Amino acid sequence: MNSSMTRRNFLGSMTAAAAAGLAAPGLAMAAKAPEKWDKTVDFLIVGTGFAGLAAAIQGHEDGIKNILVIDKMPTAGGNSIINGGAVAAAGTDMQKAAGIKDNPDLLYADILKAGGGLAHPELARHIADSSVENYHWLKKQGVKFKAVTFHGGHSVPRSHAVMENSGAGFIRPMLAKCKEYGIPVQLRTILDEIVVDDKGAVLGIKARQNYRFGRDNSGKTVYIRALKGVLLAAGGFSRNVPMRMEHDPRLNEKFGSTNHPGATGEVLQAAQMIGANTVQMDWIQLGPWTSPDEEGFGLAPLFVEPAVGYGLMVDPATGKRFIQETGNRKVRADAIVAIEHPTIIYISEKNAMNKIYGKNMTPELFNRAVENGVVRKFENLKALADYYKIDYKTLKETNDKFDGYIKAQKDPEFNCMMFKDAVPNGDGPFYACRLWPRVHHTMGGLSITDKAQVKDAHLKVIPGLYAAGEITGGVHGMVRLGTVAVADCIIFGRTAAHTAAGKTSKL
Numbered sequence: 001m002n003s004s005m006t007r008r009n010f011l012g013s014m015t016a017a018a019a020a021g022l023a024a025p026g027l028a029m030a031a032k033a034p035e036k037w038d039k040t041v042d043f044l045i046v047g048t049g050f051a052g053l054a055a056a057i058q059g060h061e062d063g064i065k066n067i068l069v070i071d072k073m074p075t076a077g078g079n080s081i082i083n084g085g086a087v088a089a090a091g092t093d094m095q096k097a098a099g100i101k102d103n104p105d106l107l108y109a110d111i112l113k114a115g116g117g118l119a120h121p122e123l124a125r126h127i128a129d130s131s132v133e134n135y136h137w138l139k140k141q142g143v144k145f146k147a148v149t150f151h152g153g154h155s156v157p158r159s160h161a162v163m164e165n166s167g168a169g170f171i172r173p174m175l176a177k178c179k180e181y182g183i184p185v186q187l188r189t190i191l192d193e194i195v196v197d198d199k200g201a202v203l204g205i206k207a208r209q210n211y212r213f214g215r216d217n218s219g220k221t222v223y224i225r226a227l228k229g230v231l232l233a234a235g236g237f238s239r240n241v242p243m244r245m246e247h248d249p250r251l252n253e254k255f256g257s258t259n260h261p262g263a264t265g266e267v268l269q270a271a272q273m274i275g276a277n278t279v280q281m282d283w284i285q286l287g288p289w290t291s292p293d294e295e296g297f298g299l300a301p302l303f304v305e306p307a308v309g310y311g312l313m314v315d316p317a318t319g320k321r322f323i324q325e326t327g328n329r330k331v332r333a334d335a336i337v338a339i340e341h342p343t344i345i346y347i348s349e350k351n352a353m354n355k356i357y358g359k360n361m362t363p364e365l366f367n368r369a370v371e372n373g374v375v376r377k378f379e380n381l382k383a384l385a386d387y388y389k390i391d392y393k394t395l396k397e398t399n400d401k402f403d404g405y406i407k408a409q410k411d412p413e414f415n416c417m418m419f420k421d422a423v424p425n426g427d428g429p430f431y432a433c434r435l436w437p438r439v440h441h442t443m444g445g446l447s448i449t450d451k452a453q454v455k456d457a458h459l460k461v462i463p464g465l466y467a468a469g470e471i472t473g474g475v476h477g478m479v480r481l482g483t484v485a486v487a488d489c490i491i492f493g494r495t496a497a498h499t500a501a502g503k504t505s506k507l
């Protein structure tokens with residue numbers, strides 16, 4: 001587009017071109033406003049994950065009267081309901097009670113560091129500064145926290161885990177709150193296009209009701225007008241193979257995904273069709289803790305995350321460690337992909353019993369992982385080496401060295417974080433798990449302001465359009481830290497509602 005041409009007159013000229021039958025090839029139009037809208041609401045929210053539901057509740061609390069939440073799937077919750085069930089917050093009462101010193105500046109620094117300097121500072125800052133208030137807000141909504149846990153890449157334990165061990169521990173109380181507030185949550189309703197006026201401001205959406213996921217043309221078309229704006233909270237595109245390959249050609253269909261089947265990115269594309277800007281689309285996160293011995297997210301991550309630093313990761317082909325176990329997700333996933341075959345992590349029973357239970361892994365889930373063969377038990381190092389076809393002598397040297405590092409509380413090889421309560425793994429018994437990464441999170445997405453307004457290609461705000469959660473980009477930069485997505489989605493969902501309600505503060 002000619003740089004002197006604004007998005008407004010671009011849309012205007014495209015409308016004129018279409019009227020003359022001259023639509024540009026391959027460029028879909030924004031939907032035209034209907035003569036009659038089928039429904040009119042104040043605030044329309046697309047998506048029932050963390051971002052969408054948080055926005056609905058905040059919008060109601062900020063005085064927006066007529067809110068509608070839609071979702072294309074037959075059940076609510078998207079990726080959020082299957083998520084690991086912990087939210088980052090820096091400086092809470094739970095951390096203080098556990099003797100953990102933390103503050104928003106440290107969280108901010110960790111987000112920037114993990115993001116390789118690519119996180120947009122004003123967005124990261126908003127998350128860091130709001131995290132404690134957000135934790136209290138969640139408690140007010142009925143979320144019950146049970147423990148503070150550590151995730152790789154954070155300076156201190158600050159992931160606040162919920163009782164339910166999954167994102168359902170956030171989603172269920174938020175759905176209950178929507179019910180209490182009388183906010184309708186309409187499922188099987190898919191957004192197809194965004195409707196704008198001739199100046200490019202968003203009026204509403206074109207959608208289909210009674211849509212059946214997987215049946216392309218199902219459902220009846222409806223036009224929904226949204227007087228105070230539309231919030232796009234439709235999640236990421238991890239499940240859209242051509243779309244992710246367009247940005248990272250390595251991520252072909254051979255890579256599975258941890259995401260729910262509806263993480264397909266078409267709402268992001270609909271926003272692009274009306275001129276929305278995107279950022280950092282090629283930063284797509286692989287989860288380094290998934291196992292090829294099960295599907296999806298599975299149980300392996302619940303075993304692996306608390307095990308890192310107590311147990312060690314080894315390449316079965318060499319019997320040696322190859323990466324900092326407590327490093328961030330990208331560092332670990334890239335290292336495994338470079339090895340080109342599954343690696344293993346193992347931990348002694350002594351360390352496992354101290355560390356694994358009581359966090360996200362319950363004894364029931366752990367037993368299930370062992371029964372399914374995702375986690376395997378070995379009486380000693382020789383049995384483990386034999387099963388994975390690792391040279392025993394080399395593995396013993398690796399194991400002895402790591403035990404030395406635990407004793408010395410320092411790892412001169414890979415600088416793995418050494419925990420004070422770790423004990424040498426010795427000769428077992430051990431628990432072990434195979435690792436192969438899956439596509440987990442799309443860090444790139446729509447470009448937003450720190451008030452959750454969507455920007456156009458000229459970096460101007462598109463009137464009436466908001467976005468929050470995984471559909472947005474620039475919040476995390478190149479690596480998203482574990483449990484920071486939950487904070488991101490909920491804080492920016494709430495912020496979007498706040499802005500739509502006409503509040504001038506961010507939260």
Ligand SMILES: Cc1cc2nc3c(=O)[nH]c(=O)nc-3n(C[C@H](O)[C@H](O)[C@H](O)COP(=O)(O)OP(=O)(O)OC[C@H]3O[C@@H](n4cnc5c(N)ncnc54)[C@H](O)[C@@H]3O)c2cc1C
Nearest residue numbers: 047049050051072078079080084191235469470483485486
């Ligand atoms: C298995 C798993 C575990 C995770 N664990 C953690 C963790 O422990 N900590 C952390 O910080 N992050 C974690 N994440 C990431 C985090 O859960 C997600 O980034 C977050 O849930 C995204 O929330 P969201 O509200 O943006 O989108 P979602 O929760 O994905 O919700 C988006 C909703 O929009 C709907 N939708 C999509 N397109 C349309 C359309 N065209 N019309 C209507 N509706 C549409 C979808 O059906 C979906 O229900 C995890 C992710 C996964 C998959």
